[in-house]
Amino acid sequence: xxxxxxxxxxxxxxxxxxxxxxxxxxxxxxxxxxxxxxxxxxxxxxxxxxxxxxxxxxxxxxxxxxxxxxxxxxxxxxxxxxxxxxxxxxxxxxxxxxxxxxxxxxxxxxxxxxxxxxxxxxxxxxxxxxxxxxxxxxxxxxxxxxxxxxxxxxxxxxxxxxxxxxxxxxxxxxxxxxxxxxxxxxxxxxxxxxxxxxxxxxxxxxxxxxxxxxxxxxxxxxxxxxxxxxxxxxxxxxxxxxxxxxxxxxxx
Amino acid sequence: xxxxxxxxxxxxxxxxxxxxxxxxxxxxxxxxxxxxxxxxxxxxxxxxxxxxxxxxxxxxxxxxxxxxxxxxxxxxxxxxxxxxxxxxxxxxxxxxxxxxxxxxxxxxxxxxxxxxxxxxxxxxxxxxxxxxxxxxxxxxxxxxxxxxxxxxxxxxxxxxxxxxxxxxxxxxxxxxxxxxxxxxxxxxxxxxxxxxxxxxxxxxxxxxxxxxxxxxxxxxxxxxxxxxxxxxxxxxxxxxxxxxxxxxxxxxxxxxxxxxxxxxxxxxxxxxxxxxxxxxxxxxxxxxxxx
Numbered sequence: 050x051x052x053x054x055x056x057x058x059x060x061x062x063x064x065x066x067x068x069x070x071x072x073x074x075x076x077x078x079x080x081x082x083x084x085x086x087x088x089x090x091x092x093x094x095x096x097x098x099x100x101x102x103x104x105x106x107x108x109x110x111x112x113x114x115x116x117x118x119x120x121x122x123x124x125x126x127x128x129x130x131x132x133x134x135x136x137x138x139x140x141x142x143x144x145x146x147x148x149x150x151x152x153x154x155x156x157x158x159x160x161x162x163x164x165x166x167x168x169x170x171x172x173x174x175x176x177x178x179x180x181x182x183x184x185x186x187x188x189x190x191x192x193x194x195x196x197x198x199x200x201x202x203x204x205x206x207x208x209x210x211x212x213x214x215x216x217x218x219x220x221x222x223x224x225x226x227x228x229x230x231x232x233x234x235x236x237x238x239x240x241x242x243x244x245x246x247x248x249x250x251x252x253x254x255x256x257x258x259x260x261x262x263x264x265x266x267x268x269x270x271x272x273x274x275x276x277x278x279x280x281x282x283x284x285x286x287x288x289x290x291x292x293x294x295x296x297x298x299x300x301x
Numbered sequence: 302x303x304x305x306x307x308x309x310x311x312x313x314x315x316x317x318x319x320x321x322x323x324x325x326x327x328x329x330x331x332x333x334x335x336x337x338x339x340x341x342x343x344x345x346x347x348x349x350x351x352x353x354x355x356x357x358x359x360x361x362x363x364x365x366x367x368x369x370x371x372x373x374x375x376x377x378x379x380x381x382x383x384x385x386x387x388x389x390x391x392x393x394x395x396x397x398x399x400x401x402x403x404x405x406x407x408x409x410x411x412x413x414x415x416x417x418x419x420x421x422x423x424x425x426x427x428x429x430x431x432x433x434x435x436x437x438x439x440x441x442x443x444x445x446x447x448x449x450x451x452x453x454x455x456x457x458x459x460x461x462x463x464x465x466x467x468x469x470x471x472x473x474x475x476x477x478x479x480x481x482x483x484x485x486x487x488x489x490x491x492x493x494x495x496x497x498x499x500x501x502x503x504x505x506x507x508x509x510x511x512x513x514x515x516x517x518x519x520x521x522x523x524x525x526x527x528x529x530x531x532x533x534x535x536x537x538x539x540x541x542x543x544x545x546x547x548x549x550x551x552x553x554x555x556x557x558x559x560x561x562x563x564x565x566x567x568x569x570x571x572x573x574x575x576x577x578x579x580x581x582x583x584x585x586x587x588x589x590x591x592x
Contacts, residue, residue, distance in 0.1 A: 104481055127487035139482045141475045152471050155487045199486065 053115065055080045055207050055237050056101070061109035063093070063100035070096045072261040073109065078207060083229070083238045085252035085269060089284050093261040094241045095136050098209050101239075102126055102133060114206055128155060132200030132236070136211040138192040142185025146176050146195055149184050153199035161202040169198045172228050190221035197228055208238045214247055226250055245285065249273050257282045303439035308562055310437060312555030314446025314515065317453030320550035321508030322524075322531035324460060324543060325381075325501020331477040331541020332497050334396055335389060339403040340505055340531070341524025342410035343380045347373035347506020348519050349418055352425060355510075360426040369510050370452075377506020378499040385498035390491060407525070414521035422520040425513045432517075445515040452511055456504050457547055464543070469496055477541050478590075530557075533572055537579045539589020549587060 054077035063071035071093040078084045086094045100107040103123040111119040111126075118126045127133065141149055150169075154161040161169075170177050173194040179187065184195055193213055200208055213229065214222040226247050229238065233251065242248050248255070248269060255272050257265035265272065265282055272278060279285065322344060329337050351373025355365035388406065392398045431448065434441040464470035472493045476483045483490050505524075512527060513519045534553050538545030556575065557568035564571065579586060 102485060104485060122489075123481075123484045124487050124489045127485060133485045135482065135485065139479055141478050141482070143478055144471070144475060148471055148475075152475050152483070152488070153486050203487075 052080050054078055055114060056239065057110070057112040058097075058101060059110035059112075061097065061100055061107060061111065063096045064106040065096065070261055071100055071107075071258075074258065074261070074263045076256045076263055076266055078237055078239050079254070081237050082253040083233050083240050083251045084254045084256060085248045086239065086241045086256050086258060087243075087248065087272075087283055088258040090243075092258050094258055095211055096261075097258065098133075098211050098239070098241060101209065102131065128159070130159060130204065130206035132203060132205040132208040134196050134200050134208065134210040134213055136215065136241070138189070138196040140184040140187070140192045140195045140199075142183065144184055145181050146184055146187070147180040149195050150176075150198060150202060153202055155203045159204040162204075165202055165204070169201050172201070172231060173198050190217050190224070193217060193221070193225055194228070197225070197232070201232055205236050208232065208236055210238055211241045212243060213240070214242065214244050222247065245273065245279070245283075304562070306438045307440035307442060308558045309555060310440065310442040310446050312558035313551060314443070314449040314554075315558065316551040316554035317446075317449035317451075318508050318512050318515065318527060319531055319534045319554055320453045320547055321456060321504045321511065322527050323534040323538070323546040323550055324456065325498075325504050326531055326535045327538065327541055327543060327546040328460075328473070328477075328497050329501050330535065332473055332480065333389075333494050334480075335399050335403070337403050337498075337501075338400065338528070339384060339406040339410065340381075340501065341526075341528035342407050342414075343377040343384075343502040343524070344505040344509035344512070344527060345414055345521060345524035346380050346410070346509070347377035347502075348509030348513050348523055349414065350376040351506065351510040352513060352519055356426070361428055363428055366428060366431075366510075366514070370507055373506040373510035374503040375506070377509065378503035381502020381505070382495050382499040384502075385495045389498070390494070393491075407528075411521050411525060418519075418521060420521060422518040424518050427514055427517065431514050443515070445511075449511055449515060452507060453547075453550070456507065457543070460500065460504075460543060463500070469493055473497055530554075530572065533576050537576055537586055539586025541590070542586065542588040545586055545588030 056078040059075050060073045061071060062069060062073050074097055086097065088094050096105060099105045101111055103121065103126055109119065110117060113126065113129055113131065118129065144152065175191060176194055176198055179191065184192060187195065197213065210229065213225050217225065222244065229251055232238065240252065252269040255267065255269045256263055259282065322340060326337060326340055329335055351369040354372035355369025358368055359365040384406065388402050389399055392402060431444050434443050464474055472483060472488055472490065476490055476493055480490055509523060512523055530553065534549045535546055537553060538549030553572050557572050560571040561568035
């Protein structure tokens, strides 16, 4: 890892309804590429992301571009340039696709410029055709596109993306991974993901969390090449894609 | 036939008043999750201040009434915004404490109003037209009913247009669905909270002045008596649903009028039974989103 990290997390603890669910995690996210947060179900991956954003009660240090933000409100942190794609999409079902995107436009120089709109339109042409459709009537894959588009509309310093392929059909998983790979060319991504094929395709680094603690950090390939370690840390067998020597797309 | 027409017309007029109070309650709960028991105080304050302003330019004149309505709405909006900023915001995400504060405020303000304006109802001076009736299909309908329906329809259209065509309206509609996600898009949702309180307070203040025209008096207890039925309307319509509040306002008020006439003054009882039935059969209300 080289250069100043865009996001530094130190001794981050998070609580939900008074119960501590993340116990002092520490990791860095470099200023380019995809860093994947891995771990079994319920170990605190989503809570870590939500704690970074201040969406749940937290303590510890969070630095964005060298500035402490852990005392700030969520909306202020986001306006510093953090795009968030939540688990389960969380699109506004009663709003149209266009309204979802209009709401997400942060305005000003960091908001939706014509270039960024063009990028989003190119990545998700289906959303252009469905602009006036209520987001709640979209398929899961289309809702994921809306969720990603909301984040990509703005000029971000980092994207926090939480299980973007969860519950999607294999073909849609591929499309989402492609969109993330394209996004990663311009902005670093902290990605929570269970699908190891997607991780292998996109991520250069991994942070493994177990029981609310970081238990491993390092290059993604180093972990995924070690089947025993994958089994021990993640409880699954790494399913390798056909081309095992492929570099992560986001790194190209 | 003429009796039925009269009951329906006065029911619609009463429904208009219920809607003016319930619309704010519903928006505030939908966006913020706050059950605002102080909402009746905004209505009462709007009524007293609005009437005072109207009387200053001419009691019983149209100019006085229009000024009174405008001042009543502004007073309600200011009181509501001040309540949100001073009492609700410091207790953000502490819903029980927020409810308790609004309960306390409602009790304290009634005592305050009694101290200022006295505990007894005071008669108001209406325009000659508002004090008379118009014949509709043989029924002599009080003209205040037309004014109430007109005002409620205008407020409904205004709020719908605000929600549909403005950025803050978009934020409020999204916030009613998922407040945390609105924040996670970089939006300071607290401004929308204040705005929703102010809009709800304006509608309540307007309703307060209109209620004095219908009832022909103003009293420190005006808001409390309407608030009970506005809460029932809000729950039946579906917490957070403006359309639900509009539909339920009419249903509750008309049912109340019919039951009072045909079932020996059992209107209030019938409405409470309807509330119980809706909660049993459809707990999220007629148009509310299922929990």
